[in-house]
Amino acid sequence: MQDSVHVQCSECPIRHRAVCARCETDELSRLEQIKYYRSFQAGQTVVWSGDRMEFVGSVVTGIAALTQTMEDGRRQMVGLLLPSDFVGRPGRATAAFDVTATTDLVMCCFRKKPFEDLMTTTPNIAQRLLEMTLDELDAAREWMLLLGRKTAREKIASLISIIARREASQHLRRVTGMLSVDLPLTREEMADYLGLTLETVSRQISALKKDGVISLEGNRRVSIPNLDRLLEETGDDSDGGMLV
Amino acid sequence: MQDSVHVQCSECPIRHRAVCARCETDELSRLEQIKYYRSFQAGQTVVWSGDRMEFVGSVVTGIAALTQTMEDGRRQMVGLLLPSDFVGRPGRATAAFDVTATTDLVMCCFRKKPFEDLMTTTPNIAQRLLEMTLDELDAAREWMLLLGRKTAREKIASLISIIARREASQHLRRVTGMLSVDLPLTREEMADYLGLTLETVSRQISALKKDGVISLEGNRRVSIPNLDRLLEETGDDSDGGMLV
DNA sequence: CTCCGAAATTGATCTGTGTCAAAGAGAGGA
DNA sequence: TCCTCTCTTTGACACAGATCAATTTCGGAG
Numbered sequence: 001m002q003d004s005v006h007v008q009c010s011e012c013p014i015r016h017r018a019v020c021a022r023c024e025t026d027e028l029s030r031l032e033q034i035k036y037y038r039s040f041q042a043g044q045t046v047v048w049s050g051d052r053m054e055f056v057g058s059v060v061t062g063i064a065a066l067t068q069t070m071e072d073g074r075r076q077m078v079g080l081l082l083p084s085d086f087v088g089r090p091g092r093a094t095a096a097f098d099v100t101a102t103t104d105l106v107m108c109c110f111r112k113k114p115f116e117d118l119m120t121t122t123p124n125i126a127q128r129l130l131e132m133t134l135d136e137l138d139a140a141r142e143w144m145l146l147l148g149r150k151t152a153r154e155k156i157a158s159l160i161s162i163i164a165r166r167e168a169s170q171h172l173r174r175v176t177g178m179l180s181v182d183l184p185l186t187r188e189e190m191a192d193y194l195g196l197t198l199e200t201v202s203r204q205i206s207a208l209k210k211d212g213v214i215s216l217e218g219n220r221r222v223s224i225p226n227l228d229r230l231l232e233e234t235g236d237d238s239d240g241g242m243l244v
Numbered sequence: 245m246q247d248s249v250h251v252q253c254s255e256c257p258i259r260h261r262a263v264c265a266r267c268e269t270d271e272l273s274r275l276e277q278i279k280y281y282r283s284f285q286a287g288q289t290v291v292w293s294g295d296r297m298e299f300v301g302s303v304v305t306g307i308a309a310l311t312q313t314m315e316d317g318r319r320q321m322v323g324l325l326l327p328s329d330f331v332g333r334p335g336r337a338t339a340a341f342d343v344t345a346t347t348d349l350v351m352c353c354f355r356k357k358p359f360e361d362l363m364t365t366t367p368n369i370a371q372r373l374l375e376m377t378l379d380e381l382d383a384a385r386e387w388m389l390l391l392g393r394k395t396a397r398e399k400i401a402s403l404i405s406i407i408a409r410r411e412a413s414q415h416l417r418r419v420t421g422m423l424s425v426d427l428p429l430t431r432e433e434m435a436d437y438l439g440l441t442l443e444t445v446s447r448q449i450s451a452l453k454k455d456g457v458i459s460l461e462g463n464r465r466v467s468i469p470n471l472d473r474l475l476e477e478t479g480d481d482s483d484g485g486m487l488v
Numbered sequence: 489c490t491c492c493g494a495a496a497t498t499g500a501t502c503t504g505t506g507t508c509a510a511a512g513a514g515a516g517g518a
Numbered sequence: 519t520c521c522t523c524t525c526t527t528t529g530a531c532a533c534a535g536a537t538c539a540a541t542t543t544c545g546g547a548g
Binding site: 219 | 504505506507508513514
């Protein structure tokens with residue numbers, strides 16, 4: 001299987017890994033024809049669990065969250081969608097989870113039916129989607145280890161290092177100095193992602209700060225003086241792991 | 245997208261959802277040529293995380309578990325593979341998780357390279373695999389809710405109801421009377437799946453028994469006098485949910 | 489049937505995280 | 519500038535589940 005080659009979608013400010021990788025020109029142009037954009041404000045819901053899902057698409061800018069809520073209000077975030085992440089299920093009519101914009105959000109969408117038609121005639125797309133979905137599945141399974149077995153402190157360290165990693169891989173601006181990342185989530189959203197309460201999140205962030213593992217500039221920006229030190233706190237093997 | 249039509253693989257005692265659905269005869273025969281069987285004893289490891297993975301395949305009989313282990317020994321099961329479940333990642337060289345046989349196990353395997361070749365020439369296979377992988381992803385996300393937010397009692401009830409559901413859908417022997425299922429896992433394995441300790445698993449099973457939600461015949465067989473009563477204990481919405 | 493080792497149960501106690509409550513800090517608008 | 523609302527931090531306490539430690543039960547071999 002050849003290496004994945006990313007092709008730039010015209011107009012789209014970012015690469016469309018979902019649909020453009022390995023695409024030939026004619027495939028791209030067919031995708032262009034059924035493409036459209038949608039914008040959401042922070043806090044807005046993109047789709048509700050159980051709703052008809054008439055499109056698939058990928059995040060262009062901003063961040064969206066997949067969440068699941070129990071009858072009594074307990075909530076668990078089950079996915080964080082960063083730019084270039086794909087949303088939607090070809091072949092399934094309704095959404096299985098709530099999708100909400102946690103920041104202002106722009107998505108590049110394709111109506112589901114035409115996209116599915118295109119998929120049946122364009123093997124590349126199904127294969128690329130399979131690859132992405134398998135990656136997501138691996139990431140979900142890593143996350144299961146975090147939820148089931150890690151301590152609160154390890155969970156926080158893991159979240160910060162994942163956000164740092166993804167942010168780094170996006171912008172490719174690996175500054176030589178101290179790296180610092182924006183936390184695109186409120187304490188409550190972090191708690192929902194990590195299976196904790198917001199109080200515990202806050203306490204553990206304070207503890208990591210006190211121990212010199214991180215430092216804060218305002219509430220939302222974290223500086224990491226020593227990445228290795230942070231990674232030790234995650235409980236993961238130093239080398240591999242953490243695919244997200 | 246048409247409904248999935250299951251075609252019986254010759255020799256295989258069960259349907260190969262992974263590869264046979266919607267297959268045409270010639271595709272089937274090409275699959276037959278690269279197919280072989282492997283048997284494992286209970287407790288044996290199929291592949292270790294990080295090892296080269298030279299095959300993909302599906303479970304024929306028995307049960308396998310995907311697990312992840314931290315350096316200090318904390319373990320989390322991240323998937324339970326029942327007959328007809330697919331294992332392996334076309335397009336990735338190494339396994340991301342340990343795969344172990346929790347019971348005696350027979351797998352139907354395909355060498356990875358020929359399978360991948362077949363996949364590129366046979367769009368159906370990639371599409372079918374995509375569908376299955378998306379289902380697994382949804383199931384993993386349901387499981388994240390369980391790990392992050394459910395109480396020990398709810399976790400146990402969820403596990404039993406999932407096993408009951410999968411067993412029922414396999415054998416299609418929906419007995420009219422009281423339904424009873426075999427727990428194919430030790431208490432420790434259940435604990436690893438649920439993110440608990442084996443003592444807590446044992447205690448909660450005892451509690452459910454005392455409350456008349458289930459009853460035990462020996463250690464491994466559970467009777468469910470009232471399925472609705474059990475489902476109430478899972479914490480899930482009464483209707484939808486629990487995709488596994 | 490009896491014996492043996494592994495698996496499961498049960499008890500006592502400890503601890504990490506949740507819960508409830510209050511006070512502090514930031515950002516945006518008047 | 520100050521005010522207000524939301525987000526965050528911190529404290530005191532409670533409790534679910536972990537840990538440590540015996541027993542007890544089960545299932546297979548002889």
